[in-house]
Amino acid sequence: MSLERSRWRVEDSIEVEIVVGPGARRELGRLAREAGPYSAAALVADGGAPRGPLRDLAEALRAAGLPVYEKTLPGGEGVKNLETLVGLWGWMAGHGLPRDTLLVAYGGGAVSDTAGFAAATYMRGIDWATVPTTLLSMADAAVGGKTAVNLSAKNIVGAFHHPRIVLADVELAETLPREDYVSGLAEVVKHALLEGREFLDWLRRSAGRLLERDLAVLTEAVRRSLDAKMRIVARDYRERKGDRMLLNLGHTVAHALEKATGYTMRHGHAVAVGLVVEGIAASLKLGLPRETVEEVRELLASLGLPIAPPRELDPRSALEAVKLDKKRRGGRILVPMLRAVGDPVIVEMELGEALSLLEEAWRIAAGAGGE
Ligand SMILES: NC(=O)c1ccc[n+]([C@@H]2O[C@H](COP(=O)([O-])OP(=O)(O)OC[C@H]3O[C@@H](n4cnc5c(N)ncnc54)[C@H](O)[C@@H]3O)[C@@H](O)[C@H]2O)c1
Known part of the structure; x- marks a missing residue:
């Protein structure tokens, strides 16, 4: 039959x-x-x-x-x-x-x-x-x-x-307590970096009023943020094609920081530091201009967010957590990175290469912005 x-x-x-x-x-x-x-x-x-x-x-x-x-x-x-x-x-x-x-x-x-x-x-x-x-x-x-x-x-x-x-x-x-409010701003910065120059420049101009919780500026920040996220989600709802992974920008390092600090570091604070460290990694690996990294650091700092990993953390042991990252595929790992503002890509690397790259970037970030 x-x-x-x-x-x-x-x-x-x-x-x-x-x-x-x-x-x-x-x-x-x-x-x-x-x-x-x-x-x-x-x-x-x-x-x-x-x-x-x-x-x-x-x-x-x-x-x-x-x-x-x-x-x-x-x-x-x-x-x-x-x-x-x-x-x-x-x-x-x-x-x-x-x-x-x-x-x-x-x-x-x-x-x-x-x-x-x-x-x-x-x-x-x-x-x-x-x-x-x-x-x-x-x-x-x-x-x-x-x-x-x-x-x-x-x-x-x-x-x-x-x-x-x-x-x-x-x-x-x-x-919202100030620290919780500020922590939420890190994801807005992330969405601006994924979306493009216009959003990022608007955010830089609006940082002061955003911190004051001006409702008109806050409305605009949230609307732009949700638009940026939905544009990516609509392409890859169930995270099958990889596009949705772009939303993990800054999060490979952020998750390692949260784990290493016993989850005492607020998520947004960890994301802010993650955006800086991964930005430096992107400049080493993909040639993201260092001025862009500097611009991101300045924006995060102007929003009251941290821009350097805590000095007491040892990068190598903190980054051990990357081995458990959900973006790991066997001996390799997928890391979203910026080639330029609004031009993110998923970079596939050997786990060892990713760890050394992130460690080097971490050390640079700690040296450049350490308090
Ligand atoms: N589904 C997703 O796509 C997605 C994306 C990012 C994060 N998350 C999840 O979100 C969670 C974190 O959420 P969060 O940052 O909103 O924190 P939260 O939900 O843990 O809330 C933090 C604290 O704020 C209090 N709170 C809530 N609204 C308040 C207000 N208006 N004024 C004062 N206090 C208020 C809450 O009672 C709580 O004590 C994590 O579990 C994370 O995994 C999910």
């Missing part, structure tokens, strides 16, 4: 509605009505985020005719685990929430990664919206569809599941 064969293309095309600006949270009711119909809303909130805007969200959902079920989680990395996830599943199932429930995550990246994964898995996936409350989550984590919890290591269990609605309400950044 002959074999009957057929081939189907079944991937969904997903629409993500993104609104950025002061008061963006008030769009939730209208957008939920447009994206729906939904029969209920599950509002999962970060206990560290301001409470007033949370009430606005609940009201907007009720005004859109949805019964609202609310759950508050403690914010921060400690929440991103299987226990929280099981708790969310049980809470939704306990209320008998159906498949046409809209889950709304309100919080930092830890809460949205966890709530997003609950949405990806509850009843095989329900729609979700996200209202990020930290600068890092507004400018980065809110879009791209990566959801996960931690297990033996970070983000070990997760799913790709885009939110249908992203409301980056910059007013919510007003309550």
